[in-house]
Amino acid sequence: MAMTLAEKILAKASGNSEVSPGDIVMAKVETAMVHDITGPLSVNTLKKEGISKVWDNEKIVIPFDHQIPADSINAAENHILMRNFVKEQNIKHFYDIREGVCHQVLPEKGHIVPGTVVVGADSHTCTYGAFGAFATGIGSTDMAAAFATGELWFKVPETLYFNITGELKPEVMSKDVILSIIGMVGADGATYKAAQFAGNTVDNMTIASRMTMSNMAIEMGGKAGLIAPDDKTINYVKNAMEANNTAKPFELVLGDKNAEFEEKFEIDVSNLEPVMACPHNVDNVKAVREVAGTPIDQVFIGSCTNGRLEDLRAALNVIEKHGGISKDIRVVVTPASRSIMLEAIDEGLIKKFYQYGCVVTNPSCSACMGALYGLLGPGEVGIATSNRNFRGREGSLESDVYLASPITAAACAVKGEIVDPRDL
Structure with missing residues (x-):
């Protein structure tokens, strides 16, 4: 079988x-x-x-x-x-x-x-x-x-x-x-x-x-x-x-080529454009250009979804390319682990984030769980690279959270509003 x-x-x-x-x-x-x-x-x-x-x-x-x-x-x-x-x-x-x-x-x-x-x-x-x-x-x-x-x-x-x-x-x-x-x-x-x-x-x-x-x-x-x-x-x-x-022994396990799946999806991403999950559900996904121009108050770059070294590099590259972040918003950066933090320090990423006015926190769940850093107040709008945007996930029940990639999040930090990174 x-x-x-x-x-x-x-x-x-x-x-x-x-x-x-x-x-x-x-x-x-x-x-x-x-x-x-x-x-x-x-x-x-x-x-x-x-x-x-x-x-x-x-x-x-x-x-x-x-x-x-x-x-x-x-x-x-x-x-x-x-x-x-x-x-x-x-x-x-x-x-x-x-x-x-x-x-x-x-x-x-x-x-x-x-x-x-x-x-x-x-x-x-x-x-x-x-x-x-x-x-x-x-x-x-x-x-x-x-x-x-x-x-x-x-x-x-x-x-x-x-x-x-x-x-x-x-x-x-x-x-x-x-x-x-x-x-x-x-x-x-x-x-x-x-x-x-x-x-x-x-x-x-x-x-x-x-x-x-x-x-x-x-x-x-x-x-x-x-x-x-x-x-x-x-x-x-x-x-x-x-x-x-x-170290411990392990055995590779691969599925059979003729295995039956409940459903198979063929997805070509060649023309995929930047997208966001809009408030207040993760499946409320729209092209970034559909919601472009929405004012924002905070950007969070981190979490177990996108707090790895390649994510920090990608975000900083956008910020550097466009000369920094908007003076009207807050940017919270949280590396996912101590190891990543140390690598980011060695590469000079953390220093640059600080120089551009970002706040860098210790490796933790940070703003993702709405209990530590970067809580949103009533009426505020946040962009996050995390994985959930339910009401109250990052602070007030009256705040809005949009989920995005590190590249898109950084572009929004530069612009001070929601923007497709291709349109900066």
């Missing part, structure tokens, strides 16, 4: 020779992640159930990223709870407030490998699908079960296959591609389905750009967002494991 990539990974993890969509399987978890927001509930559930020892202290990864440094007494108490848990269980892979966003840190540190099941108590865990893993977000109480047993049940999902072809124009990024797909499919168009991205456009993308694609699979309801592993994947994973002494 021919199987898709998602089906083959779940079959392998559950010890079955084959599985079909709709099957219920008990799969072994390779990596389990909680952070400072979701971890306390998982830990308290374990204690409530009388479970004194986790299944494997080397397969649990705990980064702090949402409220770092602690921005309230409650956050500080959560940090203390989690630090105590780490010590009690001798968790080997704990990253305190210094490392950055979980979805960037785990791959960087070599914790994500192809062909495995990865669970995280955070919806954007699907980011790791860019490495050929079946990665999905789960609830904190489900995570407690995974912590206790190392296994979790899954319903094998149908797969939507997106064959993406063509060469992207200079002003267009993978963020424009995934936003366009979400606009086409809808916010619930892939509910509990695996979204698989393929085609020569994806083949030519960097790992960072692929991570942007997989990251936003959840924004169309996807259970996972997968990209088949290739040489780029293997090189990234091996280098990350070697650099962090996290």
Whole structure:
């Protein structure tokens, strides 16, 4: 029986020779992640159930990223709870407030490998699908079960296959591609389905750009967002494991060529133009030129979607090319990880952002979660390179958030209003 990539990974993890969509399987978890927001509930559930020892202290990864440094007494108490848990269980892979966003840190540190099941108590865990893993977000109480047993049940999902072809124009990024797909499919168009991205456009993308694609699979309801592993994947994973002494064997898993998909989409991006997700839904996608001229108050460049080095470079290139940012707006820049921050410092990017009047924050979730930096007030409009624009996501319920690529966001920062980067 021919199987898709998602089906083959779940079959392998559950010890079955084959599985079909709709099957219920008990799969072994390779990596389990909680952070400072979701971890306390998982830990308290374990204690409530009388479970004194986790299944494997080397397969649990705990980064702090949402409220770092602690921005309230409650956050500080959560940090203390989690630090105590780490010590009690001798968790080997704990990253305190210094490392950055979980979805960037785990791959960087070599914790994500192809062909495995990865669970995280955070919806954007699907980011790791860019490495050929079946990665999905789960609830904190489900995570407690995974912590206790190392296994979790899954319903094998149908797969939507997106064959993406063509060469992207200079002003267009993978963020424009995934936003366009979400606009086409809808916010619930892939509910509990695996979204698989393929085609020569994806083949030519960097790992960072692929991570942007997989990251936003959840924004169309996807259970996972997968990209088949290739040489780029293997090189990234091996280098990350070697650099962090996290080496472990892994097996490449590829879908069968004659596998059946619930639906297959043929998408030519050769003529794709810059797009935005407009308030207040991620699938409210329009060409930037349709909303050009809208006044803005703030631009946020960062998050687990677009806070990587190539994103910072792309944004700064636009700002430099056009002589700086508008004096009438605020620009918040947040690298996704400490590693990225250090590279950006070495390249001189951080100094230049400051020279142009941007505010650069420590690596964290920052403005994306509406709790740390860069909150929008009532009536304000923000452009963000993050992944959600629901009401209140970045501050006031009466503010508006538009989602865009780093290139488009930087162009808006230059202009002081929404503008297509081609029209600067």
